[in-house]
Amino acid sequence: xxxxxxxxxxxxxxxxxxxxxxxxxxxxxxxxxxxxxxxxxxxxxxxxxxxxxxxxxxxxxxxxxxxxxxxxxxxxxxxxxxxxxxxxxxxxxxxxxxxxxxxxxxxxxxxxxxxxxxxxxxxxxxxxxxxxxxxxxxxxxxxxxxxxxxxxxxxxxxxxxxxxxxxxxxxxxxxxxxxxxxxxxxxxxxxxxxxxxxxxxxxxxxxxxxxxxxxxxxxxxxxxxxxxxxxxxxxxxxxxxxxxxxxxxxxxxxxxxxxxxxxxxxxxxxxxxxxxxxxxxxxxx
Amino acid sequence: xxxxxxxxxxxxxxxxxxxxxxxxxxxxxxxxxxxxxxxxxxxxxxxxxxxxxxxxxxxxxxxxxxxxxxxxxxxxxxxxxxxxxxxxxxxxxxxxxxxxxxxxxxxxxxxxxxxxxxxxxxxxxxxxxxxxxxxxxxxxxxxxxxxxxxxxxxxxxxxxxxxxxxxxxxxxxxxxxxxxxxxxxxxxxxxxxxxxxxxxxxxxxxxxxxxxxxxxxxxxxxxxxxxxxxxxxxxxxxxxxxxxxxxxxxxxxxxxxxxxxxxxxxxxxxxxxxxxxxxxxxxxxxxxxxxxxxxxxxxxxxxxxxxxxxxxxxxxxxxxxxxxxxxxxxxxxxxxxxxxxxxxxxxxxxxxxxxxxxxxxxxxxxxxxxxxxxxxxxxxxxxxxxxxxxxxxxxxxxxxxxxxxxxxxxxxxxxxxxxxxxxxxxxxxxxxxxxxxxxxxxxxxxxxxxxxxxxxxxxxxxxxxxxxxxxxxxxxxxxxxxxxxxxxxxxxxxxxxxxxxxxxxxxxxxxxxxxx
Numbered sequence: 001x002x003x004x005x006x007x008x009x010x011x012x013x014x015x016x017x018x019x020x021x022x023x024x025x026x027x028x029x030x031x032x033x034x035x036x037x038x039x040x041x042x043x044x045x046x047x048x049x050x051x052x053x054x055x056x057x058x059x060x061x062x063x064x065x066x067x068x069x070x071x072x073x074x075x076x077x078x079x080x081x082x083x084x085x086x087x088x089x090x091x092x093x094x095x096x097x098x099x100x101x102x103x104x105x106x107x108x109x110x111x112x113x114x115x116x117x118x119x120x121x122x123x124x125x126x127x128x129x130x131x132x133x134x135x136x137x138x139x140x141x142x143x144x145x146x147x148x149x150x151x152x153x154x155x156x157x158x159x160x161x162x163x164x165x166x167x168x169x170x171x172x173x174x175x176x177x178x179x180x181x182x183x184x185x186x187x188x189x190x191x192x193x194x195x196x197x198x199x200x201x202x203x204x205x206x207x208x209x210x211x212x213x214x215x216x217x218x219x220x221x222x223x224x225x226x227x228x229x230x231x232x233x234x235x236x237x238x239x240x241x242x243x244x245x246x247x248x249x250x251x252x253x254x255x256x257x258x259x260x261x262x263x264x265x266x267x268x269x270x271x272x273x274x275x276x277x278x279x280x281x282x283x284x285x
Numbered sequence: 286x287x288x289x290x291x292x293x294x295x296x297x298x299x300x301x302x303x304x305x306x307x308x309x310x311x312x313x314x315x316x317x318x319x320x321x322x323x324x325x326x327x328x329x330x331x332x333x334x335x336x337x338x339x340x341x342x343x344x345x346x347x348x349x350x351x352x353x354x355x356x357x358x359x360x361x362x363x364x365x366x367x368x369x370x371x372x373x374x375x376x377x378x379x380x381x382x383x384x385x386x387x388x389x390x391x392x393x394x395x396x397x398x399x400x401x402x403x404x405x406x407x408x409x410x411x412x413x414x415x416x417x418x419x420x421x422x423x424x425x426x427x428x429x430x431x432x433x434x435x436x437x438x439x440x441x442x443x444x445x446x447x448x449x450x451x452x453x454x455x456x457x458x459x460x461x462x463x464x465x466x467x468x469x470x471x472x473x474x475x476x477x478x479x480x481x482x483x484x485x486x487x488x489x490x491x492x493x494x495x496x497x498x499x500x501x502x503x504x505x506x507x508x509x510x511x512x513x514x515x516x517x518x519x520x521x522x523x524x525x526x527x528x529x530x531x532x533x534x535x536x537x538x539x540x541x542x543x544x545x546x547x548x549x550x551x552x553x554x555x556x557x558x559x560x561x562x563x564x565x566x567x568x569x570x571x572x573x574x575x576x577x578x579x580x581x582x583x584x585x586x587x588x589x590x591x592x593x594x595x596x597x598x599x600x601x602x603x604x605x606x607x608x609x610x611x612x613x614x615x616x617x618x619x620x621x622x623x624x625x626x627x628x629x630x631x632x633x634x635x636x637x638x639x640x641x642x643x644x645x646x647x648x649x650x651x652x653x654x655x656x657x658x659x660x661x662x663x664x665x666x667x668x669x670x671x672x673x674x675x676x677x678x679x680x681x682x683x684x685x686x687x688x689x690x691x692x693x694x695x696x697x698x699x700x701x702x703x704x705x706x707x708x709x710x711x712x713x714x715x716x717x718x719x720x721x722x723x724x725x726x727x728x729x730x731x732x733x734x735x736x737x738x739x740x741x742x743x744x745x746x747x748x749x750x751x752x753x754x755x756x757x758x759x760x761x762x763x764x765x766x767x768x769x770x771x772x773x774x775x776x777x778x779x780x781x782x783x784x785x786x787x788x789x790x791x792x793x794x795x796x797x798x799x800x801x
Contacts, residue, residue, distance in 0.1 A: 002591060005590075010592070014593070017584075017587055021602055023660065025602065028605060092349070096345045097349075105345075115356065115364075117780065118364055121721070122750070122753075123363030125773070127359065130366070137323075151359060155357075155360045156360060159356060187344070188348075191348075216612055216724075218727070237612070241620070245620050249620060252620075256613045259610065267608035
């Protein structure tokens with residue numbers, strides 16, 4: 001497909017890549033610089049600060065008016081619990097759809113396919129009212145609680161991931177469990193001891209993607225959480241920087257860098273795995 | 286083995302028994318509260334659970350149920366609820382049910398012109414109980430006893446008199462000073478005392494008065510009669526309305542059929558907003574996908590070139606916008622595009638000596654949003670194209686080269702058609718995702734700048750989903766939950782259509798590629 005380019009051709013190529021890198025890294029470099037810049041004002045920022053400082057990072061963890069550690073902790077808790085439960089519940093459901101033949105199986109699969117097309121946030125009004133109702137009966141599971149938010153996320157995660165895992169389970173030959181079933185193991189034991197270990201790659205993909213998705217979710221969290229101590233990072237950071245670009249840019253940049261690093265540290269080493277999941281296997285690498 | 290099985294069975298049944306006991310307890314408390322709907326839900330849930338655990342036929346359900354519970358509670362039920370709300374007039378002013386409104390109206394009173402007045406003394410005991418002594422103009426006096434007013438003889442020695450001859454205390458109650466009365470006004474206003482069938486309530490800070498009930502509900506004609514004026518207000522379109530069209534606030538919820546949908550299509554103000562928002566939503570999705578696809582494809586082409594060195598390194602850097610959490614990128618870009626403080630305007634200022642009003646001018650705000658979203662999206666397109674490019678068999682190019690095709694010809698006749706097969710469905714998927722990408726819009730512009738004279742809170746950069754959010758939750762024009770739900774359903778129909786087309790398209794393209 002490619003032939004050896006001329007010198008001009010090579011210069012053009014590297015120039016284009018250079019421009020693309022400038023575009024890609026422009027905002028990243030600015031907040032990196034802002035996070036080390038002593039000023040908090042966006043206007044006074046220079047790309048190469050004269051006297052770099054770690055003050056903004058220190059402030060994130062020491063200033064009680066910036067509940068940054070709380071937000072990170074909330075986010076990790078909500079995303080961690082959501083992704084682990086998602087993996088387990090979806091694996092269970094996917095296994096049933098893949099291995100058992102029962103009445104309503106086809107209808108169930110079709111239903112899953114339809115439901116996962118519906119973006120959950122379209123029903124935000126209903127979810128908001130539902131969680132307020134739940135709070136009346138079970139205060140720890142309702143509006144403005146983390147278990148409530150997790151429950152909402154779990155519901156939204158079921159459709160696609162069950163469907164996605166079922167496809168993978170279908171590729172694991174039935175013969176691997178059959179000997180165990182003959183030896184008297186229940187299907188559940190066969191699932192737990194034989195199929196799950198074999199399905200580790202897909203479990204990892206779902207776990208990581210669900211973690212990143214939940215970590216980055218903004219809409220539902222902003223509707224369902226009230227009070228700065230309950231916020232996740234997305235809601236908290238928006239609350240923190242809104243209308244305060246002239247006063248909090250430095251601290252915000254430090255928080256943004258840390259918040260992004262957490263995800264970059266997962267994403268970049270595992271990019272192949274994640275991308276194969278995000279493109280739904282449509283692209284072979 | 287057998288022993289372990291017995292233990293496992295026992296544990297299972299024990300757990301079930303415990304859950305059932307909890308369900309029975311919850312059922313009793315619901316029954317006592319009279320909440321029959323929830324009771325039915327609970328009963329159905331408990332029966333299903335027992336069936337699933339005990340029946341062999343329900344074995345697959347044991348695997349499915351845990352996930353289904355969440356799916357039903359948090360997706361399926363909310364969808365149904367949204368459809369339901371979209372058929373009602375639920376909005377600020379019509380949030381209560383009819384029976385709640387009737388109860389509220391029947392608790393209202395008016396002061397008739399010929400009302401009697403009482404001066405009063407208010408008292409409190411250490412437990413915080415509030416009681417009053419009322420002095421009628423004819424010299425009689427009354428003491429409140431619960432919600433009753435009973436005649437009382439103030440010469441009784443239990444009433445302690447002060448120097449001016451007024452009662453200052455009785456039993457363990459002491460009289461409130463004027464300052465304390467002001468503090469206790471809400472509690473005093475809540476007092477509703479009965480005196481020989483007449484309501485006596487606080488009229489002014491210094492007086493109680495005899496009140497009459499203002500409204501009476503007429504069950505058989507479903508109307509409210511104003512007992513003061515005699516006007517009958519019939520239930521019409523969510524309000525009790527008089528013959529000359531005067532409405533009593535608040536209104537109540539009713540089903541309005543497809544009126545919310547019709548409003549979107551025919552009400553001039555709402556339709557104008559819808560059309561504008563819809564047009565921008567489509568433009569925003571299309572332009573994002575268009576620019577990011579071509580940028581991604583060009584980069585993929587460059588990074589696939591074996592004569593370019595350091596490809597893996599560039600690729601890892603170019604992927605960063607995709608790997609960053611989108612909400613962080615959006616907030617950062619919003620800062621960089623800030624009109625007065627932002628870096629971008631500073632650079633433009635130094636180059637051209639002017640300022641672009643990025644987030645205040647509708648066209649510039651839209652341009653900035655697309656610029657930002659292309660930044661967020663092109664790495665995905667790049668990765669996808671890279672994968673597709675690599676899966677094109679090399680032999681096809683060799684054959685073309687032998688036939689004497691130029692580079693451009695090879696690109697348009699071999700690369701693009703084959704790339705298209707695997708990429709087109711993902712582009713449509715990306716279009717559908719961008720269509721509902723609330724986060725970017727909300728965190729960069731929040732739908733602003735506002736559009737002057739708009740009938741609903743729809744800003745110049747609002748997409749359908751953010752418009753829905755503002756209809757439902759933005760307070761300054763009230764919460765139009767019914768209309769917001771109708772727009773949600775319209776969005777869903779659009780997305781479902783796109784997805785259906787996508788399914789067809791994918792299959793058609795697969796057929797095409799098989800024919801190659």
